[in-house]
Amino acid sequence: MLDIKYLRKNVLEAEQRLQNRGVSPDKLTELLTLDKERRDTIQSVENLKADRNAASDKIAYAKRNKEDASDAIAAMQKVSAKIKALDLRQTELDDQVQNLAAHFPNLAAPDVPVGTDEAANVEQRVWEPENYQSRPHALLESPEWLKAHYDVGEALGILDFERGAKVSGARFLYYVGDGARLERAVYNFMLDEHRKEGYTEMITPIVVNDSAMFGTGQYPKFQEDAYRVEGLDQTYIPTAEVPLTNYYSGETIPSDQLPIKFTALSPSFRKEAGAAGKDTRGLIRLHQFNKVEMVKFTKPEQSYKELESMTNNAENILQKLGLPYHVIMLSTGDMGFSAAKTYDVEVWMPQQNLYREISSVSNTEDFQARRMHITYRDDNNKLQLVHTLNGSGLAVGRTVAAILENYQNEDGSVTIPEVLQPYMGGQEKLVATPHY
Structure with missing residues (x-):
């Protein structure tokens, strides 16, 4: 939620930043007009309440002196009706103000590139493993045997999209055998790494209220x-960001505890209603997927x-x-609703010969904290809103997809990344295994 005081005092600047x-x-x-009427109404009510108090005093005075108070009573009744x-x-x-303001996205930080869509995003850096360019996977013209991750997974018998669709519908799947083990290895590795970096591991509810x-x-x-629970004020979480960030909703965090860092593995549920026809095959855009989330609560500075x-x-x-990757800064038109950067x-x-999103890391500044009323006390003992941050650390299914594509071999097997092998009992490769 945006600071309405800022919008009132900086109309032209706010107008440009919102554009x-x-x-x-x-x-x-529209918002500022409604807000002005709301504030004027509050002031009018306060003035009328003062008039009503004065009338009440007159009535009491008249009654004490056994005088006629009918005019004062009539006046007070009119004032009371106006107040109501x-x-x-x-x-x-x-x-009206609350509903309209709730649809305003966060304002972008000053260094965020301005643009209407992803075309204005700016690449920050590129990383490749040593000798990656010598791998066949890195060539601009991929070898004929190089397959998409879903074809690799189905050929190995570790991903079953057909039975997932039979049981649950499109964009659901079964991980089978080594596929399930690989997924588990990936998220356990992520959680262990984040714990080393000072994150507190959490297991959160997967159903939250509105x-x-x-x-x-x-x-x-x-x-x-x-995905809502029919008839109840409950929703299956689209990301663990929701329960993790709401952990302190309505609370004041002791200043000396900041920054606070949480991480959690959770299933995530998304209808992807706005993504019809996109990535209909594979692990990229599922309705249910695992994700390791990172969340931070910090002082603004x-x-x-x-x-x-x-x-x-x-x-x-x-x-x-x-796994090779690059980092991009999203433009104002491509950022998420709550993000400042x-x-x-x-x-x-x-x-596919392209990069695919596997993590999105955002600073929402005080946008979420204002909605959730999460505060701390500054050096002057004054309540201030915390800043909240969130990021995928990483989307697990997309990580599995990237491993299957980047580590596949010409014979159809997939080499397991060295750091994951201890999580899979020392297994070094995924090979085709029949299942029923």
């Missing part, structure tokens, strides 16, 4: 993408340093797995 995020100036005008009507209007205005979804910015705008650190934490996983980490997928 950069795709918000029409008319929407800001204005109170109702104030409630309406409060709801208030939690509102707090992180998924509601109300993206409600159509959510720490948050951008922590953003760089969190991005490096995601990169560390890819580097130890030996976002880095996407994109892993190289050799069969």
Whole structure:
């Protein structure tokens, strides 16, 4: 949620910054007009309550002196009726302001590139393992035997999309045998690495209430993408960011505990209603997938340093797995709703000959904390909003997809990255295994 005081005091600046995020100036005008009427209504009610108190004093005085108080009583009844009507209007205005403001995205940080879509994103850095260019996977013209990850997985018998669709519908699957072991190895490795980096591991609820979804910015705008529990104020989480960030909702965090770092593995559920026809095969865009999430709570002056650190934490996983990637800074038109600044980490997928997003790391500044009322006390003992950050560390299925493509061999086997082999009992390769 944006700071309404900032919007009032910096109308032209706010208008431009919101335009950069795709918000029409008319929407800001509408919001500020409603906000002014709301504040004027509050002031009118306060004035009328003062008049009512004065009338009440007159009535009491008249009664004490056994005088006629009928005129004063009639006047007070009129004032009370006006107050009641204005109170109702104030409630309406409060709801209208809240609803409109809830649809405003966060303002971008000053160094975020301005643009309407991903074309304005800016590459920050590229990383490749040593000697990667000598691998056949790195060639611009891939060898004929190089397969897409879903074909590799199906040929090995470790990914079963057909039975997943039979049981649950499109974009669900079974991991089978070594596929399940590989997925488990990947997320256990990630959690262990993040624990080394100072993150506290959590196991969170996978069902949250609407208030939690509102707090992180998924509601109300993206409600159509959510899997809701019918008849209840509950939603299956689209990411562990939601329960992790809401852990401190409505609380004041002791200043000396900041920054706080959480990590969690969870299933994530997304209808992907706005992505019809995209990535319909494979592990890239599923309705249910595992993800290791990172979340931080910081003081404002720490948050951008922590953003760089969190991005490096995601990169560390890819580097130890030996997977090529690059980091891009997203433009104002490509960032998520709650983000003030976002880095996407994109892993190289050799069969597609392109990079695919595997982690998105964002600083939301105080946008989420204002919605969730998460505060700390500064050096002057004054309550301030914390800054919150979140990032994938990483999307597990996409990591498996990248391993299958980057480590596949001409004979159809897949070499298991060295750091994962201890998690798989020392196994070095995935080979075709029949299953029933």
